[in-house]
Amino acid sequence: DAGITQSPRHKVTETGTPVTLRCHQTENHRYMYWYRQDPGHGLRLIHYSYGVKDTDKGEVSDGYSVSRSKTEDFLLTLESATSSQTSVYFCAISEPGQGIPEAFFGQGTRLTVV
Amino acid sequence: SQQGEEDPQALSIQEGENATMNCSYKTSINNLQWYRQNSGRGLVHLILIRSNEREKHSGRLRVTLDTSKKSSSLLITASRAADTASYFCATDAAYGNNRLAFGKGNQVVVIP
Numbered sequence: 001d002a003g004i005t006q007s008p009r010h011k012v013t014e015t016g017t018p019v020t021l022r023c024h025q026t027e028n029h030r031y032m033y034w035y036r037q038d039p040g041h042g043l044r045l046i047h048y049s050y051g052v053k054d055t056d057k058g059e060v061s062d063g064y065s066v067s068r069s070k071t072e073d074f075l076l077t078l079e080s081a082t083s084s085q086t087s088v089y090f091c092a093i094s095e096p097g098q099g100i101p102e103a104f105f106g107q108g109t110r111l112t113v114v
Numbered sequence: 115s116q117q118g119e120e121d122p123q124a125l126s127i128q129e130g131e132n133a134t135m136n137c138s139y140k141t142s143i144n145n146l147q148w149y150r151q152n153s154g155r156g157l158v159h160l161i162l163i164r165s166n167e168r169e170k171h172s173g174r175l176r177v178t179l180d181t182s183k184k185s186s187s188l189l190i191t192a193s194r195a196a197d198t199a200s201y202f203c204a205t206d207a208a209y210g211n212n213r214l215a216f217g218k219g220n221q222v223v224v225i226p
Contacts, residue, residue: 094214
């Protein structure tokens, strides 16, 4: 497996609290992505990064922010969690510029907002 | 935004049979990829086909791409119980931002 880990793996939080999910990679890939997976919706892109401090929005970015201060870490923050953000969150990495367009995924973080 | 859309959504077959899934997309692409997800796990890359390719094989997997119809199919031959999983297609749009857009997935159950 590609060296990509997500933490925490499971989290239960209360509505209105901030939450930060971490994605850590050891592959030195330039691109990192955050997706959420919900029944009936497949995977939807939240935010992605194409380099340190370079990020952009995906299709479901409202209520989320990200930061990438170093190559290996990509943080996803829910500023004020809502029940609609209950989901499974996946981080992925890729390096299309080096001929590695396929994405490698972490094991996911199951977030429950109560 | 561009998204792959698989058809059918759920498939139940006997071990040894072939499984076919389809995917359609909306805009020009650089490549199309197929992924597998076992229950509760992350997605695993299976195969990639570039926009200038029409067919590709990898073991028991066969992928076709028809750019004129903006569609792809994934065939798994001689299925095994271990092939039970969800399968997703993902497209990398041709406008060059390397964002992978995923479809909703196909649930495949292979009955031993």
